[in-house]
Amino acid sequence: MLTEISTLQLALSFIFILVLLIISKIKGLSNQGLIIVASLRMTIQLIITGYLLKYILKSDSPWITVLILIIMEAFAIFNVYKRSKVKSIKLKELIAICFIGSSLVSIFYYIIVVVGVRPWYDPRYFITVSGMLIGNTMTGMSLAINSYKNSLNDQRDTIESALMLGAKPKDAVLRISREAFSSAILPTLNSMLGMGIVLLPGMMTGQILSGTDPMSAILYQITIMIAIVGTVGITTSIFTSLAYKAFFNDREQILF
Template sequence: MNGIIDLHLWQMIAAYIFVIILMVIVKLKGIPREKEILISSVRMTLQLILTGYILVYIFDSPSPLYTILILIAMEAFAVYNIIKRTKIKLSTNLKKIIAFSMITGTLSCLFYFLFVVVHISPWYNPQYFIPIAGMLIGNSMTGISLGVTRLVDGMQSHKYLVEGALMLGATPKMAAKQIVDNAFDSAILPTINSMVGMGIVFLPGMMTGQILSGTSPVTAINYQIAIMLGILGSVALTVILFVQLGYKTFFNDQDQLYISNQ
């Protein structure tokens, strides 16, 4: 295997031509997205550069404290990002459910994946712990974001159908079942679709990175299969926790639909 090709500064700068092309296109089309594209590109660059230097230090000085602090920061940012990205007003109880679902679902799958599937030693090895945690938390964050939007929108837009079912004797669980199922389906579908095209339509980032760094394609494939199954489990668990607990926040103690604070 050949060594990885180092990218110099001028090569990195050359890659930003794609950002310029996109900005020109949206400008010509009259789509007001230039500012968002520029901000997201700059933010992505600064965040990754900062992360890179932090990881270099942590990899050189592995510590369970650093690993735990980074994990807490990832979870906190994910929960904050879900709430911030949701344009619909959320109740306090629903925000708590989001946090609980994210933390419980991702940590359960993360520790199982690290200790049973990969079997890392020591348990806080940042070389494995941090990248895998990032992939599981990031994908789960996307899944719950979709689930939140669909659940809240569904409960509000189908308010009268839910109330009608309640008046006919249905329990809150029965009345909200279709909305809950649709929210779960919408949240999990992107992960399933990415798995369908993987290996034929595109090579995923983790596998590509390992191959570029000189790892055997077979080893890279084994890791990619394992991590995709881990992501599927993490997204599914976090979303199912959210939708099964989240719909209850729309009902009061008398099993009446209550969405005035949503």
């Protein structure tokens, strides 16, 4: 049976944040404000989400599930724009298309084919799975974009020289595309390498704490991690393969 967390116990957990603030101050860092804001924002957002989920999980309407999915997709894409400081309309459109297309296909495939949820819009499965896939894809896309932009800026002279010699933009940035893709999937792959030995992932831990058979929880964790790395890989692969269209103009000049 799951042990309930009281308000006092929640407050006591913030001792970890206090210790982190002290360490940060001793080391002369200036990120104390960020630590406090991140901790409070996370707490408030999750509490609000908890109250909403109590209502949503009781719903049997596909429209509510779809509405939540749209909100999650929009919020994730907005976060990608913000994290990567994306200003170009063309780049924003490419990000949105890659993100929405790949994540939706992955979500529905996992829910309907892999897990076989009936009905497919059961919020208990759909919303939690969507959150994990969309959240990890958001991180992967941000890493891919930042890596692509940084490499493009660092290697600008080399790329322009290749273009002058007759190379097409797609070929001139091929190495950058590969590096950006590798950067995007590396964190997920590293997590997978340590799972079961170093790390007990959140989804599996939560199921075990709630009384689920460990083997059942492990099988769920394996399938969701494979789905996550696949979704991140597909989305960032498509993006990095097409990104040159947004970073070059019709005259094959770098746009930034």
